Amino acid sequence: MIAALVINAYILGVCYLYGWLVARLAVRWLRINPADPLSPTSTALLGLCAVVTLAAALSLFMPLGARAQVLLLVGALWIGLSGWNEHRRVIAGGLNRLRSLSGALWVLSVLVMVTILSSASLHPANPDTAIYHAQAIRWSEQYGVVPGLGNLHSRFAYNSNWLIGTAIFSFAFLKVQSFRLLTSAFFLLVSVCWLGRVNCYLQRRAEPSDTLAVLLLPISFAVLGSQISSSGTDLPVTLLIWVLAIEWMKVIEEGETAFSLKDLFLFALAVFAITVKLSALPLLLLAIVVWRWALKDGKRLAFLLVLAASAVLAPWVARTAVLSGYLIYPLYQLDLLRVDWKMPGHLILQDMDGIRAWAREPVSDFAATLARPFLDWAASWYHRLTFNRQFLFLMAAFSPLIVALSTTLRWRSALVELRSLQKYLPVITVLYLGGCTGFSARPTFASVTAT
Numbered sequence: 001m002i003a004a005l006v007i008n009a010y011i012l013g014v015c016y017l018y019g020w021l022v023a024r025l026a027v028r029w030l031r032i033n034p035a036d037p038l039s040p041t042s043t044a045l046l047g048l049c050a051v052v053t054l055a056a057a058l059s060l061f062m063p064l065g066a067r068a069q070v071l072l073l074v075g076a077l078w079i080g081l082s083g084w085n086e087h088r089r090v091i092a093g094g095l096n097r098l099r100s101l102s103g104a105l106w107v108l109s110v111l112v113m114v115t116i117l118s119s120a121s122l123h124p125a126n127p128d129t130a131i132y133h134a135q136a137i138r139w140s141e142q143y144g145v146v147p148g149l150g151n152l153h154s155r156f157a158y159n160s161n162w163l164i165g166t167a168i169f170s171f172a173f174l175k176v177q178s179f180r181l182l183t184s185a186f187f188l189l190v191s192v193c194w195l196g197r198v199n200c201y202l203q204r205r206a207e208p209s210d211t212l213a214v215l216l217l218p219i220s221f222a223v224l225g226s227q228i229s230s231s232g233t234d235l236p237v238t239l240l241i242w243v244l245a246i247e248w249m250k251v252i253e254e255g256e257t258a259f260s261l262k263d264l265f266l267f268a269l270a271v272f273a274i275t276v277k278l279s280a281l282p283l284l285l286l287a288i289v290v291w292r293w294a295l296k297d298g299k300r301l302a303f304l305l306v307l308a309a310s311a312v313l314a315p316w317v318a319r320t321a322v323l324s325g326y327l328i329y330p331l332y333q334l335d336l337l338r339v340d341w342k343m344p345g346h347l348i349l350q351d352m353d354g355i356r357a358w359a360r361e362p363v364s365d366f367a368a369t370l371a372r373p374f375l376d377w378a379a380s381w382y383h384r385l386t387f388n389r390q391f392l393f394l395m396a397a398f399s400p401l402i403v404a405l406s407t408t409l410r411w412r413s414a415l416v417e418l419r420s421l422q423k424y425l426p427v428i429t430v431l432y433l434g435g436c437t438g439f440s441a442r443p444t445f446a447s448v449t450a451t
Contacts, residue, residue, distance in 0.1 A: 004117045004181055011169050011185040012044055014072065017079040017087075018054075019047025024083070026264050030304055038261050040090055041193040045243065046265055048186065049272040049312065052165035056275070056315035059144040059164055060322070066173040105199060112191050115221070119228040120184035126230035132156060133163060133231040137180065140167035148341025150324040154351045157324035157343060160233045161275040161316055180231045187228055190239050191217065197246075208424070209249035216242050223392065237277040241431070244269055244286060248427050259297045264305075266290050271309045275316040278328070282434035289426060396435060 020043055027034045038046065051072065058068045080087060101109070124130070132155035139146060139156070140163065150157025165182050172178040197213035200206045206214075220239065227235040244266060251262050270287040273280040287309065295302040320329050325342025327334055330352050332345040357366035360377045361384075369377065385393060 001117050001121055003179065004120045004184065007169070007171070007179050007181045008117065008120075008185040008188055011182060012189055014076045015047035015051055015185075015189075016040060016044040017047065017076045018050045019043040019045065020083060020087070021079045022046055022050050022268075023261055023264075026261060030259075030264070030301055032261055032264065033258060034261075036260050036262065038265060039193075039196075040094060041189060041196070042247070042262075042265055044189055045193075046268055048165070048189075049268050051168070052161050053272070053275075053312050053315060055168035056161050056164045056319055058168075059140055060315065060318055061144065063142050063144045064140050064164070064167040064170075065142070068168060069171070069173070072168065101199065102202060105195065105202065108198070109192075109195055112195065113188065115225075116184055116188045116191065116228060119225060120181055122229045124230040125226045126232040126234075128155075128232055129230045134178075134180075136160075136163045137167045137170060137178065137231060138172075140164055141170060141172045141178065145319050145322045147322050147339075148325070148343075150329065150343050151341065154343070154347065157320070157326075157329045158278070159316065159320045159323050159329060160277060161272075162233050162236050162277075163231060164319075166231045183231060183235055184228050186236055186239065187220075187224070190243055191220070193243070194220075194246075207250070207253045209246050209253060212249065213246050216246070219392070222388070233277040237273055237280050240269060240273040240276065241280065241283065241434070244273070244283065245427055245431055248286065249424060252423050252427070259294050259301060263290050263293055267294075267305060268308070268312070271312045275313065280434075282430060285430045285433075289430075 019038075023038055023043060023046065026032055054072070055064060055068065058064065058071065062068055124133075126133070132153055135153070136156050139149060162182070166180050169182050169185075170178040170180055194213040194217045197206070197210040198217070200210045201214060220242070224235045224238060247262065247269075248266055251266065254262075267287055267290040270283040270290070273283050291302055291305055294305050317327050321327055321337055321339075323329070325337055325339045326332055327336060329343075330348045332343075332348040335345070353370060354366050357369040360372075360381055361369050382390065382393065
């Protein structure tokens with residue numbers, strides 16, 4: 001647990017420094033007003049996107065071992081020294097906020113941190129970690145990217161950047177063990193962010209976005225707590241979607257007019273989530289919305305955002321091409337490359353059918369499962385869930401209706417409440433469409449609860 005604490009602190013520190021650099025460059029190059037800076041937690045989340053993207057780029061040229069870690073650390077030290085005065089003010093401000101916390105919030109914060117760190121030290125509960133997560137990480141640690149590796153095991157071709165980020169922070173080159181703690185560091189960072197929203201409640205200045213954060217804090221432990229020790233992609237993509245929903249609502253509540261760092265934060269996380277798991281593709285709608293905000297401030301800003309998105313996606317696409325022979329796996333129809341290690345299209349189709357069928361019903365006859373009508377397999381899928389998961393599934397599936405009914409029950413203010421909810425309609429639409437798309441494509445519990 002001590003090792004987990006030290007490594008988590010190192011990961012979060014490095015991510016914060018790189019996030020600070022990205023924000024600083026954005027202010028200079030994108031000409032964003034620096035008067036409304038990101039919070040330290042949002043800065044660290046932005047830095048996480050930058051570090052993982054950088055690791056994906058490095059893996060194209062070298063293993064993610066000692067040399068890659070030295071490059072990452074040297075960059076972090078340079079960033080820390082060059083902006084030391086500002087970093088010192090952030091540290092002082094953070095300490096002042098900690099001193100102002102109530103005793104109850106202190107106890108809750110310590111309990112959350114101990115729970116996350118202890119969970120990170122457990123044996124991974126996700127079976128996919130033993131099937132291919134650990135192996136994919138090991139390949140990256142020792143060899144970087146390997147041409148045609150997807151032919152050895154088709155799951156390697158899915159190329160999640162989360163596994164790359166886990167590899168860069170695994171410290172396997174120390175010959176002690178491979179410390180795969182990126183997931184716990186990310187979970188801890190998001191929990192700290194949401195604990196701050198609890199403080200808003202205690203100070204009686206909570207907004208609907210704060211309410212959502214307070215609700216999702218215990219739900220995240222109930223739904224995703226068992227995945228903290230795993231390197232799987234379900235937890236990070238789910239938390240990314242929830243964070244984006246809350247931060248998008250916050251931007252709407254603040255009613256900003258000019259493009260800000262918070263808008264850039266939304267754009268970066270939405271694009272980055274796609275590289276974590278392709279099922280997050282509906283978040284591209286959020287990226288388009290933010291891009292349209294930028295377009296109002298000038299074509300130059302909108303063009304630079306496109307370049308920024310390309311910089312995030314390029315290493316991921318390049319790795320996918322090397323691993324599978326396709327630009328985006330498993331879209332074998334997008335057959336643009338002519339390489340001798342390309343994976344056969346019919347085997348990719350079989351793999352996709354197997355994944356979809358297994359998610360609907362874990363049986364051996366995949367063809368029969370895929371041929372079943374929607375209502376037939378959906379009903380049996382629902383009944384296999386535990387009672388708690390059935391409840392959460394219904395809450396997620398009918399959340400727009402629940403929100404509408406909860407407002408109309410307040411007869412005197414129903415019309416006012418419904419009008420106030422209209423501003424959140426884009427958030428609700430994107431999340432709900434994403435959940436429906438994910439469930440129809442690969443009906444897992446995570447694909448629904450994420451949205």
